[in-house]
Amino acid sequence: MENKDSYLETSKAERSMWLMKCPGLVSRSLKTPQLSSFSSSSSPSPSQAVAKVILSIDPCVSNDDNDSSSQFTMELVGTETGDVPKRYSMDMTKDFVPMSVFSETSQGKLSVEGKIINKFDMRPHDENIENYGKLCRERTNKYMNKSRQIQVIDNDNGTHMRPMPGMIIAAVFNEKKKVPTKTSDTKRTRRDRGEMEHIMFKLFERQPTWTLRQLIQETDQPEQFLKDILKDLCVYNNKGTNQGSYELKPEYKKASEDTNP
Numbered sequence: 704m705e706n707k708d709s710y711l712e713t714s715k716a717e718r719s720m721w722l723m724k725c726p727g728l729v730s731r732s733l734k735t736p737q738l739s740s741f742s743s744s745s746s747p748s749p750s751q752a753v754a755k756v757i758l759s760i761d762p763c764v765s766n767d768d769n770d771s772s773s774q775f776t777m778e779l780v781g782t783e784t785g786d787v788p789k790r791y792s793m794d795m796t797k798d799f800v801p802m803s804v805f806s807e808t809s810q811g812k813l814s815v816e817g818k819i820i821n822k823f824d825m826r827p828h829d830e831n832i833e834n835y836g837k838l839c840r841e842r843t844n845k846y847m848n849k850s851r852q853i854q855v856i857d858n859d860n861g862t863h864m865r866p867m868p869g870m871i872i873a874a875v876f877n878e879k880k881k882v883p884t885k886t887s888d889t890k891r892t893r894r895d896r897g898e899m900e901h902i903m904f905k906l907f908e909r910q911p912t913w914t915l916r917q918l919i920q921e922t923d924q925p926e927q928f929l930k931d932i933l934k935d936l937c938v939y940n941n942k943g944t945n946q947g948s949y950e951l952k953p954e955y956k957k958a959s960e961d962t963n964p
Contacts, residue, residue, distance in 0.1 A: 711813050718817035720804050725825040728787050728838065732779055754779050756793070775823065788835050790828040795821050891925045899924065899932055904955070912940070912948040 725733075733753050759774040775793035797820070804816040827835035894902075899922070906913060906921060913921075918929055933939075937949040 711815065713815045715817055716803065716815040719820045720817035721821050721823060722802065722819045723793070723823040723825060725791075726827075726835075729779070729791065729825065732787055752780050776828065777825065787838070788827050791825045792828050793823040793825055795823050797821060891923055893925060893928050894922075896932070899928075900936065903932060903936060904951075907937075907951050912945045912950045914948050918949075 755778050757776040757778065759776065761774075773795070775795055777791045777793055779787070779789045799819070799822045802819040804819065806814050806816050808814075902922060903918075906918070915926070915929065915933070918924075918933075919926055922929065933949050936951060936955055938952055940946050940948050940950065
């Protein structure tokens with residue numbers, strides 16, 4: 704490649720990294736430095752810690768079961784977190800699809816920053832679960848209550864409220880284009896069962912296969928009534944050239960041929 708920026712930098716590809724899934728309010732707290740922790744004369748440093756991870760190991764658990772003996776907890780460092788819980792449990796898992804972390808500079812240079820060795824799912828600590836639930840309910844209520852505003856119209860002569868001629872013409876035009884509804888099955892009168900079977904045999908003498916929609920148009924009978932008759936007299940073609948159509952059962956085909964030599 705001629706452009707050096709087209710290469711992928713892999714010098715840090717084997718560096719171990721963690722992947723953490725955290726609630727949105729925690730993510731916002733981590734991105735926003737706590738200004739109260741800095742003096743008014745100094746500016747926040749990019750390396751300033753915003754949280755700390757505590758690893759607790761139970762010495763009573765055997766070393767073979769490392770996952771159950773180790774417990775991870777995160778605490779937000781800032782003191783001005785408001786109602787945001789400061790303490791969170793981190794559930795670790797190693798059973799995930801292998802992943803790597805990539806970065807891209809403003810000049811378009813791509814780099815591999817490392818590979819994921821542990822994945823964490825963050826949840827509020829037991830001591831903060833009640834406050835976290837309260838925050839979630841308040842957030843839900845906030846988005847459910849739509850704010851309404853009253854605006855005073857300077858031009859109060861009713862021009863904006865008056866229907867325009869184009870609007871009236873469009874409404875009349877739409878009414879003309881309404882498609883009449885089809886007659887429902889309740890308005891179709893059912894024939895006698897024996898009479899309908901005779902009609903069905905005559906139709907199948909005319910052509911060997913019929914679709915349900917064609918039979919409804921020919922007989923003007925309710926759809927369910929025709930389905931019941933077809934179930935007794937015909938077989939349904941699920942595949943082949945006549946897929947989706949009905950034809951007489953073999954025994955009725957033979958009887959029809961015997962009566963019409």
